[in-house]
Amino acid sequence: MTRLPVWLSQHLAALRVVLVLTLTTGLLYPLGMTALAHVPGLAAPARGSELKGTDGSMVGSRLIGQAFTDGKGNALPQYFQSRPSAAGSGDGYDPTASGASNLGAESVVDTLATNNDPTTFKPSLLTQVCSRSKAVGDLEHVDGSRPYCTGDGVGAVLGVYYTGGTSGTVTKVVSLNQACPAKPFKASYRGVAVVCANPGEDYSAAVPVPVRGDAPAHPVVPADAVTASASGLDPQISPAYADLQAPRVARERHTTEDAVRKLVATCTTGRTLGILGEPGVNGLRLNLALDRTYPKQGA
Incomplete structure (x- = not known):
């Protein structure tokens, strides 16, 4: 009996594997799953509920x-x-x-809009929560206040400048999330007047200080309404x-x-x-x- 060349036997075996897998995974399996999806009780979820x-x-x-x-x-x-x-x-x-959004607990300082271009504004997670809470409060006619939020719905965060960088005497205080000419939510901090923030100005040397304020510990607006x-x-x-x-x-x-x-x-x-x-x-x-x-x- 004449034996096939080794290379031809290998190719024929590979072809048989391809045919079997194509039949099994390309035809029988999809048809089986489609039939299973039409079983009473499974049809609705299979169509996407x-x-x-x-x-x-x-x-x-x-x-x-x-x-x-x-x-x-x-x-x-x-x-x-x-x-x-x-x-x-x-x-x-x-x-x-x-x-x-992939924003975390340390996202408390906004990137303020420059040149009156709203597309350059990037709110922090804190400001997003604050603005949403205020909006829900206004819609439902309830108290939308929240800890660490200003009355106008942004993060209540001060940028504090010290003589020693991170400590020492306070020399300047900026309400980082309130762009001028907004009135800062807090008049003074440690005896220094708080000023509004100028969009585009570099405040990286300031120490961010979130201010809790007098909002209730358990806000009226629930957490899932703002996150x-x-x-x-x-x-x-x-x-x-x-x-x-x-x-x-x-x-x-x-x-x-x-x-x-x-x-x-x-x-x-x-x-x-x-x-x-x-x-x-x-x-x-x-x-x-x-x-x-x-x-x-x-x-």
Whole structure:
């Protein structure tokens, strides 16, 4: 019997492996997973956990949050607002750009806008939290104050100059996040008058000193209302944030707060396995339920 050359035998073996793997992983496996995805109970998650609006069209996924704002980024008062998002530009919640701001606890000094160009302004994490807390407070008509925040919604941080660099006699104090001609949140520090900051000026020689202020230790505006999730796509808000928004939504929907809170309860999930995580309210599900049950008049 004539034996095939070694090189030909090796090529034929390689071809058989390619054919078997192509059939298995390229055809049988995808078909099997597709069939499994149509099993009752798995079909909806396999399609992305889609949610449909009052007209029957797909409006989003129960797994991905979205903003409920107008074309200018202003909150639509008839809807529960989501937590902030750092995913993508604009209002965030871009599923193709999942991510966080990557700013940490030491991010307390802003890069002020120069030449009246708002695109050059880079807020610190502290100022982002402060401005969001003020905005929520204004929207819900509650106290939006927070420790280490000024009344105008920026980080309450002084830049202190000492004779010895980091110690000694105070010679100059600047409110680092309040651009001139703003009035500094604090008139003086250790006997030295506080001045506003000049955009573009180098304050790197100053020692940043956050000032706590007299805001309550437990702010009215909850933490998830002012901080983004790690993915930037979190669809849930805390029950505390939902409860804070219920009076406004009830007014806009011309119904009672109790009726709105009953809908909140139907969209609230508890801790995973009873011990992991925290209870959460799915914002998109809740707003869709509102549209179906209490449609806004004139909308």
